[in-house]
Amino acid sequence: MSYVHGLPCEASFPLIDAHIHLDLYDEVTRERLLQELPNLGVEAVIAVSMHLASSQVNHALAERHPGLVFPAFGFHPEQPIPADEEINRLLDWIRGHVGNMIAVGEIGLPYYARKEAEEQGAPFELEPYLTLLDKLLALARELDKPVALHAVYEDADLVCDLLEQHCISRAHFHWFKGSSSTVQRMAERGYYVSFTPDLLYESEIQDLARRYPPDRVMTETDGPWPFEGPFMGQITHPAMTAEVATAWARIQGLPPEEAAAALCRNARSFYGL
Numbered sequence: 084m085s086y087v088h089g090l091p092c093e094a095s096f097p098l099i100d101a102h103i104h105l106d107l108y109d110e111v112t113r114e115r116l117l118q119e120l121p122n123l124g125v126e127a128v129i130a131v132s133m134h135l136a137s138s139q140v141n142h143a144l145a146e147r148h149p150g151l152v153f154p155a156f157g158f159h160p161e162q163p164i165p166a167d168e169e170i171n172r173l174l175d176w177i178r179g180h181v182g183n184m185i186a187v188g189e190i191g192l193p194y195y196a197r198k199e200a201e202e203q204g205a206p207f208e209l210e211p212y213l214t215l216l217d218k219l220l221a222l223a224r225e226l227d228k229p230v231a232l233h234a235v236y237e238d239a240d241l242v243c244d245l246l247e248q249h250c251i252s253r254a255h256f257h258w259f260k261g262s263s264s265t266v267q268r269m270a271e272r273g274y275y276v277s278f279t280p281d282l283l284y285e286s287e288i289q290d291l292a293r294r295y296p297p298d299r300v301m302t303e304t305d306g307p308w309p310f311e312g313p314f315m316g317q318i319t320h321p322a323m324t325a326e327v328a329t330a331w332a333r334i335q336g337l338p339p340e341e342a343a344a345a346l347c348r349n350a351r352s353f354y355g356l
Protein backbone atom coordinates (compact mmCIF):
# COMPACT_ATOMS: atom_id res chain seq x y z
CA MET A 84 0.00 0.00 0.00
CA SER A 85 1.39 3.42 -0.87
CA TYR A 86 1.10 6.45 1.35
CA VAL A 87 0.75 10.12 0.57
CA HIS A 88 1.05 12.57 3.44
CA GLY A 89 0.71 9.68 5.90
CA LEU A 90 -2.56 8.38 4.49
CA PRO A 91 -3.09 5.22 2.46
CA CYS A 92 -4.06 6.20 -1.10
CA GLU A 93 -6.61 3.42 -1.44
CA ALA A 94 -8.49 4.63 1.62
CA SER A 95 -8.30 8.31 0.75
CA PHE A 96 -11.13 10.54 1.94
CA PRO A 97 -13.27 12.68 -0.30
CA LEU A 98 -11.47 16.04 -0.22
CA ILE A 99 -12.08 19.56 -1.50
CA ASP A 100 -9.43 22.29 -1.52
CA ALA A 101 -11.68 25.33 -1.12
CA HIS A 102 -8.94 27.91 -1.79
CA ILE A 103 -5.85 27.47 -3.94
CA HIS A 104 -3.84 29.71 -6.30
CA LEU A 105 -3.27 27.21 -9.12
CA ASP A 106 -1.95 29.93 -11.44
CA LEU A 107 0.94 30.66 -9.03
CA TYR A 108 2.48 27.17 -9.37
CA ASP A 109 4.99 26.58 -12.13
CA GLU A 110 3.41 24.77 -15.05
CA VAL A 111 5.14 21.42 -14.59
CA THR A 112 4.27 21.18 -10.88
CA ARG A 113 0.71 22.31 -11.53
CA GLU A 114 0.07 19.69 -14.21
CA ARG A 115 1.54 16.97 -11.98
CA LEU A 116 -0.69 18.04 -9.06
CA LEU A 117 -3.79 18.15 -11.23
CA GLN A 118 -3.09 14.68 -12.66
CA GLU A 119 -2.61 13.27 -9.16
CA LEU A 120 -5.75 14.73 -7.59
CA PRO A 121 -8.37 12.11 -8.59
CA ASN A 122 -6.22 9.24 -7.25
CA LEU A 123 -5.76 11.05 -3.95
CA GLY A 124 -9.46 11.58 -3.33
CA VAL A 125 -9.43 15.31 -4.18
CA GLU A 126 -12.79 15.83 -5.87
CA ALA A 127 -12.58 19.56 -6.53
CA VAL A 128 -10.43 22.64 -6.07
CA ILE A 129 -11.62 26.26 -5.94
CA ALA A 130 -9.04 28.19 -7.97
CA VAL A 131 -9.06 31.80 -6.76
CA SER A 132 -7.50 34.61 -8.77
CA MET A 133 -5.15 37.54 -8.13
CA HIS A 134 -6.20 39.85 -11.03
CA LEU A 135 -7.32 39.73 -14.67
CA ALA A 136 -4.36 37.76 -16.10
CA SER A 137 -4.60 35.29 -13.21
CA SER A 138 -8.38 34.96 -13.76
CA GLN A 139 -7.68 34.15 -17.41
CA VAL A 140 -5.20 31.39 -16.47
CA ASN A 141 -7.64 29.88 -13.96
CA HIS A 142 -10.42 30.07 -16.54
CA ALA A 143 -8.28 28.11 -19.02
CA LEU A 144 -7.37 25.53 -16.35
CA ALA A 145 -11.05 25.03 -15.52
CA GLU A 146 -11.81 24.46 -19.22
CA ARG A 147 -9.07 21.81 -19.38
CA HIS A 148 -10.14 20.10 -16.13
CA PRO A 149 -13.95 20.27 -16.02
CA GLY A 150 -15.52 18.99 -12.83
CA LEU A 151 -12.21 19.28 -10.99
CA VAL A 152 -11.09 22.94 -11.20
CA PHE A 153 -13.74 25.54 -10.33
CA PRO A 154 -12.47 29.10 -10.84
CA ALA A 155 -13.23 32.25 -8.87
CA PHE A 156 -12.36 35.59 -10.47
CA GLY A 157 -11.35 38.71 -8.58
CA PHE A 158 -8.59 41.01 -7.35
CA HIS A 159 -6.40 40.03 -4.40
CA PRO A 160 -6.12 42.95 -1.97
CA GLU A 161 -2.46 42.48 -0.93
CA GLN A 162 -1.10 44.38 -3.96
CA PRO A 163 -1.15 47.98 -5.22
CA ILE A 164 -4.50 49.34 -6.38
CA PRO A 165 -4.66 49.31 -10.19
CA ALA A 166 -5.79 52.22 -12.38
CA ASP A 167 -9.57 52.63 -12.86
CA GLU A 168 -9.23 51.48 -16.45
CA GLU A 169 -7.71 48.19 -15.35
CA ILE A 170 -10.39 47.67 -12.71
CA ASN A 171 -13.11 48.27 -15.29
CA ARG A 172 -11.44 45.79 -17.67
CA LEU A 173 -11.47 43.16 -14.92
CA LEU A 174 -15.12 43.84 -13.98
CA ASP A 175 -16.20 43.66 -17.64
CA TRP A 176 -14.25 40.44 -18.21
CA ILE A 177 -15.84 38.85 -15.13
CA ARG A 178 -19.32 39.87 -16.33
CA GLY A 179 -18.53 38.25 -19.67
CA HIS A 180 -17.46 34.98 -18.01
CA VAL A 181 -20.17 34.63 -15.39
CA GLY A 182 -21.17 31.25 -16.79
CA ASN A 183 -17.65 29.91 -16.18
CA MET A 184 -17.15 31.05 -12.60
CA ILE A 185 -18.02 29.59 -9.21
CA ALA A 186 -17.44 32.74 -7.11
CA VAL A 187 -15.98 36.24 -6.94
CA GLY A 188 -12.54 35.93 -5.32
CA GLU A 189 -10.06 36.42 -4.01
CA ILE A 190 -11.18 39.79 -2.74
CA GLY A 191 -10.88 41.60 0.59
CA LEU A 192 -8.66 44.04 2.44
CA PRO A 193 -4.84 44.35 2.60
CA TYR A 194 -4.18 43.58 6.28
CA TYR A 195 -0.56 42.43 5.82
CA ALA A 196 0.45 45.21 3.38
CA ARG A 197 -1.03 47.78 5.77
CA LYS A 198 0.78 46.32 8.80
CA GLU A 199 4.06 46.26 6.90
CA ALA A 200 3.67 49.90 5.87
CA GLU A 201 2.83 50.87 9.45
CA GLU A 202 5.91 49.04 10.78
CA GLN A 203 8.09 50.96 8.33
CA GLY A 204 6.41 54.24 9.21
CA ALA A 205 5.18 54.54 5.62
CA PRO A 206 1.78 56.07 4.81
CA PHE A 207 -0.98 53.67 3.78
CA GLU A 208 -4.36 54.61 2.37
CA LEU A 209 -7.08 52.05 3.04
CA GLU A 210 -9.84 54.05 1.38
CA PRO A 211 -9.09 52.96 -2.25
CA TYR A 212 -9.18 49.31 -1.12
CA LEU A 213 -12.56 49.81 0.52
CA THR A 214 -13.85 51.45 -2.66
CA LEU A 215 -12.58 48.57 -4.81
CA LEU A 216 -14.00 45.96 -2.45
CA ASP A 217 -17.33 47.78 -2.53
CA LYS A 218 -17.34 47.49 -6.34
CA LEU A 219 -16.42 43.79 -6.25
CA LEU A 220 -19.12 43.02 -3.68
CA ALA A 221 -21.68 44.89 -5.77
CA LEU A 222 -20.58 42.73 -8.71
CA ALA A 223 -20.99 39.52 -6.66
CA ARG A 224 -24.47 40.64 -5.70
CA GLU A 225 -25.31 41.56 -9.30
CA LEU A 226 -24.08 38.18 -10.58
CA ASP A 227 -25.55 36.28 -7.59
CA LYS A 228 -22.22 34.59 -6.78
CA PRO A 229 -20.64 33.76 -3.40
CA VAL A 230 -17.46 35.60 -2.35
CA ALA A 231 -14.03 34.18 -1.40
CA LEU A 232 -12.58 36.65 1.09
CA HIS A 233 -9.17 37.65 2.37
CA ALA A 234 -10.08 39.59 5.54
CA VAL A 235 -8.40 38.95 8.88
CA TYR A 236 -8.40 40.48 12.34
CA GLU A 237 -10.01 43.95 12.49
CA ASP A 238 -10.41 44.05 8.68
CA ALA A 239 -12.98 41.26 8.97
CA ASP A 240 -15.31 43.61 10.88
CA LEU A 241 -15.12 46.17 8.07
CA VAL A 242 -15.86 43.40 5.57
CA CYS A 243 -18.81 42.17 7.66
CA ASP A 244 -20.23 45.73 7.54
CA LEU A 245 -19.87 45.80 3.76
CA LEU A 246 -21.39 42.32 3.34
CA GLU A 247 -24.39 43.43 5.37
CA GLN A 248 -24.75 46.62 3.30
CA HIS A 249 -24.72 44.55 0.10
CA CYS A 250 -27.06 41.90 1.57
CA ILE A 251 -24.50 39.17 0.81
CA SER A 252 -24.88 36.07 2.95
CA ARG A 253 -22.71 33.60 1.00
CA ALA A 254 -19.27 34.65 2.28
CA HIS A 255 -16.20 32.47 2.74
CA PHE A 256 -13.45 33.96 4.94
CA HIS A 257 -10.45 31.87 3.93
CA TRP A 258 -7.63 31.25 6.48
CA PHE A 259 -9.48 33.42 8.96
CA LYS A 260 -7.89 34.77 12.13
CA GLY A 261 -9.62 37.26 14.40
CA SER A 262 -11.16 38.22 17.72
CA SER A 263 -13.87 36.16 19.39
CA SER A 264 -16.44 38.93 18.89
CA THR A 265 -15.74 38.89 15.13
CA VAL A 266 -15.93 35.09 15.10
CA GLN A 267 -19.28 35.24 16.84
CA ARG A 268 -20.62 37.82 14.39
CA MET A 269 -19.49 35.74 11.39
CA ALA A 270 -20.96 32.53 12.80
CA GLU A 271 -24.28 34.25 13.53
CA ARG A 272 -24.42 35.55 9.95
CA GLY A 273 -23.82 32.03 8.62
CA TYR A 274 -20.49 32.87 6.97
CA TYR A 275 -17.99 30.07 6.26
CA VAL A 276 -14.31 29.74 7.20
CA SER A 277 -11.68 27.27 6.02
CA PHE A 278 -8.66 25.71 7.67
CA THR A 279 -5.24 25.33 6.06
CA PRO A 280 -2.54 22.77 7.04
CA ASP A 281 -1.49 25.13 9.86
CA LEU A 282 -4.42 23.65 11.80
CA LEU A 283 -1.90 20.95 12.77
CA TYR A 284 0.43 23.34 14.59
CA GLU A 285 -1.16 26.79 15.22
CA SER A 286 -3.02 27.02 18.52
CA GLU A 287 -4.91 30.16 17.39
CA ILE A 288 -6.38 28.17 14.47
CA GLN A 289 -7.07 25.14 16.66
CA ASP A 290 -9.10 27.42 18.99
CA LEU A 291 -11.11 28.66 16.02
CA ALA A 292 -11.74 25.05 14.91
CA ARG A 293 -13.06 24.26 18.39
CA ARG A 294 -15.48 27.20 18.36
CA TYR A 295 -16.71 27.60 14.79
CA PRO A 296 -20.01 25.88 13.83
CA PRO A 297 -19.09 22.48 12.28
CA ASP A 298 -21.54 22.95 9.41
CA ARG A 299 -19.77 26.18 8.30
CA VAL A 300 -16.16 25.00 7.94
CA MET A 301 -14.11 23.77 4.97
CA THR A 302 -10.54 22.73 4.14
CA GLU A 303 -8.08 24.62 1.94
CA THR A 304 -4.37 24.97 1.26
CA ASP A 305 -3.94 28.52 -0.13
CA GLY A 306 -1.24 26.76 -2.18
CA PRO A 307 1.44 27.31 -3.27
CA TRP A 308 1.87 29.09 0.09
CA PRO A 309 4.34 26.88 2.02
CA PHE A 310 3.60 25.44 5.45
CA GLU A 311 5.69 24.64 8.49
CA GLY A 312 5.58 21.87 11.10
CA PRO A 313 5.12 18.45 9.45
CA PHE A 314 4.83 20.14 6.02
CA MET A 315 8.17 21.96 6.17
CA GLY A 316 9.99 21.85 2.83
CA GLN A 317 7.07 20.24 0.96
CA ILE A 318 5.33 21.69 -2.08
CA THR A 319 1.83 22.58 -0.91
CA HIS A 320 -0.56 20.00 -2.37
CA PRO A 321 -4.40 19.89 -2.26
CA ALA A 322 -4.08 16.35 -0.82
CA MET A 323 -2.75 17.99 2.39
CA THR A 324 -6.41 18.73 3.11
CA ALA A 325 -6.62 15.06 4.23
CA GLU A 326 -4.42 15.97 7.17
CA VAL A 327 -6.43 19.11 7.83
CA ALA A 328 -9.59 16.97 7.92
CA THR A 329 -7.92 14.49 10.27
CA ALA A 330 -6.80 17.32 12.60
CA TRP A 331 -10.31 18.81 12.61
CA ALA A 332 -11.74 15.32 13.32
CA ARG A 333 -9.50 15.03 16.39
CA ILE A 334 -10.56 18.48 17.64
CA GLN A 335 -14.24 17.66 17.10
CA GLY A 336 -13.96 14.11 18.45
CA LEU A 337 -15.25 12.61 15.20
CA PRO A 338 -14.07 9.61 13.16
CA PRO A 339 -11.83 10.97 10.34
CA GLU A 340 -14.07 9.59 7.57
CA GLU A 341 -17.11 11.30 9.06
CA ALA A 342 -15.23 14.60 9.53
CA ALA A 343 -13.89 14.54 5.96
CA ALA A 344 -17.36 13.82 4.58
CA ALA A 345 -18.80 16.76 6.56
CA LEU A 346 -16.07 19.16 5.38
CA CYS A 347 -16.65 18.08 1.80
CA ARG A 348 -20.41 18.44 2.15
CA ASN A 349 -19.96 21.97 3.53
CA ALA A 350 -17.76 23.01 0.59
CA ARG A 351 -20.19 21.48 -1.92
CA SER A 352 -23.11 23.22 -0.33
CA PHE A 353 -21.35 26.62 -0.04
CA TYR A 354 -20.02 26.66 -3.62
CA GLY A 355 -22.97 24.78 -5.13
CA LEU A 356 -20.74 22.02 -6.52
Ligand SMILES: [Zn+2]
Pocket residue numbers: 102104131189233257305
Ligand atom coordinates in the same frame (compact mmCIF):
# COMPACT_ATOMS: atom_id res chain seq x y z
ZN1 LIG B 1 -5.38 33.15 -1.23
